[in-house]
Amino acid sequence: MRPVPEPLLEVLKVSKVFDGVSALDSVSFEVRPGEILAIIGPNGAGKTTLFNLVSRVFPLSAGDLRLQGISICHMPAHRIATLGIARTFQNLQVFGHMTVLENVMVGCHIQGRAEMLAAAVRARSAKAEEARLTARSSDILHTVGLEDRADELAANLPVGQQRLLEIGRAIAMDPKLLLLDEPAAGLTTRETTTLCHLVQRVRDELGLTVALIEHDMSMVMGISDRVVVLDHGQKIADASPNEVQNDAKVIAAYLGEDAQEA
Amino acid sequence: MIRKTIREIWPYVALAILVGVFPLVATNHYLQFVGALVGLYSIIALGLCLLIGYAGQVSLGHAAFYGLGAYTSAILTTRYHVNPWLGIVAGMAITALVAGLVGRPTLRLHGHYLAMATLGFGIIVQIVFHEGGDLTGGFGGIPAIPRFSIGSLVFKGDVLNFYLIWCFVLLGVALSSNMVRSRMGRAMRAIHDSEVAAQACGIDVAHYKLKVFMLSAVFASVAGSLYAHYMSYVSPDAFGLAFSVQLLVMVIVGGSRSVWGALLGAGLMTAMAEQIEKVEAISDLSTVVYGLLLVLFVIFMPKGLAGIIQQLTGALLRRRVGEAGARAAS
Numbered sequence: 001m002r003p004v005p006e007p008l009l010e011v012l013k014v015s016k017v018f019d020g021v022s023a024l025d026s027v028s029f030e031v032r033p034g035e036i037l038a039i040i041g042p043n044g045a046g047k048t049t050l051f052n053l054v055s056r057v058f059p060l061s062a063g064d065l066r067l068q069g070i071s072i073c074h075m076p077a078h079r080i081a082t083l084g085i086a087r088t089f090q091n092l093q094v095f096g097h098m099t100v101l102e103n104v105m106v107g108c109h110i111q112g113r114a115e116m117l118a119a120a121v122r123a124r125s126a127k128a129e130e131a132r133l134t135a136r137s138s139d140i141l142h143t144v145g146l147e148d149r150a151d152e153l154a155a156n157l158p159v160g161q162q163r164l165l166e167i168g169r170a171i172a173m174d175p176k177l178l179l180l181d182e183p184a185a186g187l188t189t190r191e192t193t194t195l196c197h198l199v200q201r202v203r204d205e206l207g208l209t210v211a212l213i214e215h216d217m218s219m220v221m222g223i224s225d226r227v228v229v230l231d232h233g234q235k236i237a238d239a240s241p242n243e244v245q246n247d248a249k250v251i252a253a254y255l256g257e258d259a260q261e262a
Numbered sequence: 263m264i265r266k267t268i269r270e271i272w273p274y275v276a277l278a279i280l281v282g283v284f285p286l287v288a289t290n291h292y293l294q295f296v297g298a299l300v301g302l303y304s305i306i307a308l309g310l311c312l313l314i315g316y317a318g319q320v321s322l323g324h325a326a327f328y329g330l331g332a333y334t335s336a337i338l339t340t341r342y343h344v345n346p347w348l349g350i351v352a353g354m355a356i357t358a359l360v361a362g363l364v365g366r367p368t369l370r371l372h373g374h375y376l377a378m379a380t381l382g383f384g385i386i387v388q389i390v391f392h393e394g395g396d397l398t399g400g401f402g403g404i405p406a407i408p409r410f411s412i413g414s415l416v417f418k419g420d421v422l423n424f425y426l427i428w429c430f431v432l433l434g435v436a437l438s439s440n441m442v443r444s445r446m447g448r449a450m451r452a453i454h455d456s457e458v459a460a461q462a463c464g465i466d467v468a469h470y471k472l473k474v475f476m477l478s479a480v481f482a483s484v485a486g487s488l489y490a491h492y493m494s495y496v497s498p499d500a501f502g503l504a505f506s507v508q509l510l511v512m513v514i515v516g517g518s519r520s521v522w523g524a525l526l527g528a529g530l531m532t533a534m535a536e537q538i539e540k541v542e543a544i545s546d547l548s549t550v551v552y553g554l555l556l557v558l559f560v561i562f563m564p565k566g567l568a569g570i571i572q573q574l575t576g577a578l579l580r581r582r583v584g585e586a587g588a589r590a591a592s
Contacts, residue, residue: 055462057458076466077462078464078465078466078467081461081462081463081464086462086463087462089458093458093459093462094459095455095459095460096455097451097455098448102448102451105445105448106452106465107463109449109464110463110464114444114445114446115446116446116473116477119440119441119444119447120437120438120440126445129445169463
């Protein structure tokens with residue numbers, strides 16, 4: 001055991017090239033256990049690409065990703081999830097034809113063991129496990145505040161609640177690291193406040209480490225311990241919220257985008 | 263709670279009564295024979311329904327798995343004097359193994375490679391049946407396959423086999439609807455809705471697709487064994503590509519997202535096939551009709567007849583729930 005806690009996730013000189021276009025260029029940083037890390041940057045900076053590499057939606061072009069010292073960049077997506085990385089999606093990916101409760105139960109998938117045969121004959125062990133997963137999922141719905149929508153089809157929920165459901169589904173996996181991709185997008189100010197409390201509770205009460213991509217600056221500055229700023233696929237800052245706000249390069253990156261848009 | 267139980271059980275009770283009464287009402291041997299066939303096809307369609315509706319994959323080789331079960335039973339019981347009940351189990355094991363070998367390389371790929379692989383596989387299996395020499399009996403097939411028996415009760419004739427086959431159908435429906443509502447069933451449905459999110463939840467997509475494919479092949483194999491001992495004769499003609507396509511049409515017409523759709527499709531398509539065969543003026547009429555049905559259902563009614571029935575019966579209920587939901591939201 002070392003005196004200094006090892007980083008939970010290490011992003012080491014990660015690059016991603018899509019058809020000759022560089023989306024991420026040798027980005028390095030670490031996620032430390034127990035922190036809330038925000039990843040910000042103008043549109044097209046490569047933030048979601050970074051999450052997609054960590055959760056292995058597609059492979060990286062160069063570099064390495066390590067979870068507690070173990071390289072995960074050659075593992076299939078489901079394996080990475082099993083090792084303790086859960087995520088939500090910017091373009092919502094709830095299981096629309098399933099109920100809200102079932103969505104969270106899918107999140108509990110890796111905690112179950114019941115396989116085909118046991119399930120088919122409704123073996124006692126399978127029934128007990130099912131009851132356990134149902135109870136746990138109900139608890140989680142309570143945590144994210146969707147307990148009264150449990151039997152609703154997920155596709156029928158408004159955007160704000162679908163975002164909460166995705167967080168619930170991710171928490172159900174009992175992960176070490178929770179990746180939130182623009183959790184406040186499409187949320188009202190009041191919903192965003194609720195979300196901030198939820199993220200802090202997830203960290204404080206469940207002990208999860210959180211990395212989040214967000215455009216809502218009040219949320220970023222309010223809850224994060226540290227901020228990594230990306231611009232055009234490169235890391236331009238990695239500091240506390242206060243320091244980042246006053247960083248000349250960061251201001252230039254955001255102003256540059258505004259100037260182009262205007 | 264009690265109401266929920268009743269709602270879950272009533273289709274089984276209704277089906278059991280229907281099955282119990284059918285041979286008493288339809289005393290005609292031909293009808294009883296067709297009824298037994300519908301049962302056999304229902305078993306295969308059930309498995310295929312799990313594959314199409316839950317794994318999103320298409321198989322054009324299920325007639326071959328049906329044949330694999332039938333021939334395994336036929337060969338083991340006639341050549342090696344194995345008990346017919348054991349023959350079913352042996353058929354299941356061999357079919358699962360073969361399906362695993364066919365599915366493993368193809369299901370790791372995205373897209374409909376399984377359809378192509380099973381198409382080729384089906385043709386190869388039929389060639390093996392034809393050219394198997396003494397083992398498979400070649401074109402002539404295998405005659406004199408012993409009947410099932412429990413003690414002194416020998417399952418001879420249409421009525422007894424009808425009941426036996428439909429017991430297996432009921433068992434199949436119960437097992438598959440349990441599975442659909444289990445952890446594995448949820449994983450399958452999740453894959454259907456969003457593969458990327460399912461993987462992010464730790465679900466091994468290729469693994470589950472392979473499992474469902476093997477299970478669906480085993481269903482076909484059981485039907486094949488039952489067929490062999492009922493007919494007491496097998497020949498290669500019953501297990502060709504045309505039958506694989508017919509099975510596919512049954513599932514699409516009946517509805518692939520409900521286990522009851524499989525039964526509905528098997529019943530309707532078998533009844534229709536019997537009618538079409540009476541029209542001798544137009545040869546190959548059945549091919550045209552199947553093709554047409556397949557296209558029409560895929561385009562206009564992707565949920566099949568079961569989906570339409572669900573929509574009709576659920577419309578009223580859903581309207582009420584919808585109103586309640588709107589009130590809760592506001």
